[in-house]
Amino acid sequence: MKINWGTGVVIAFICFISFIMYFIITMSVNDKYDYDLVTEDYYGQELEFQEDLNKEEHSKTLTTNLSWTKSNEGIIINFPEDIDYKNITGTVFLYRPSNKQFDFEIPISLSKHNLLIPDKRLLDGRWNIKVDWKSSDNSYIYRTEIIY
Template sequence: MKINWGTSIVIAFALFMAFILYFVVKVQENSKYDNELVVEEYYKHDAHFDEEMTKLQNTSNLKEKPTISVGPDGIRISFPDGVSPNDISGNVSFYRPSAKKLDFTRSLRLSGQSMLVPINDLAGGRWDMTMDWRYKGGSYLTKQQVYVD
């Protein structure tokens, strides 16, 4: 039986498609490759986009902004000295892009002018931190990526 070049090309394409399909099926079935959404309710989240942009603008208009630093004891969120800790309320959310199971949210509770999130609560790697807070009637949003060793 003689195979011409046209038949060879069709066989090569078929083998290549089978090869690609094999890997697609393998990745979809393996729990090691987690296929999680970044945000569970994407459309509900996007409906508040304008509100989020307003809060970010409010934060950028502040003369003194809160600072976020990573140290050996954890992540420290510090507010300027002129800010009254009793007037601040809100939440701090930690989002782990690589593993949804590690995501968590904490209430913003200041001890003095700062709050510490202990290093024991954070796995090593990248964290996307979002601090949604209120101070004297104003709403603010601070976003920052932090890396924990």
């Protein structure tokens, strides 16, 4: 049986379409290739970006900024000593880039200038920490990436 050029073109098109269909079905069914946006409310957070930049600039006016240390109990976030800890309010958001199932938020309630994030809530690996806090009428934000 001899195949002419018209039959060869049809076979090539069928093979190409079959490959594309296999690729589309594999990408849509397999959970390994399932990726989402960074956050659910991505566009809403984009609108708040300028406010966050203002808070970040205001954080630079502090004599000492926030710091963190790793301990056996978890992560300790240290607030500036020159600010009264009773006036500090806000939230700590921990974002796990590899899996959004582990993201969580903790309200800030201090009895000292330290806030402990318990070890049982943290997995080994990379975390992004965002501390959005307020003291009196001043708003601040602190962001960092850590390897726990």
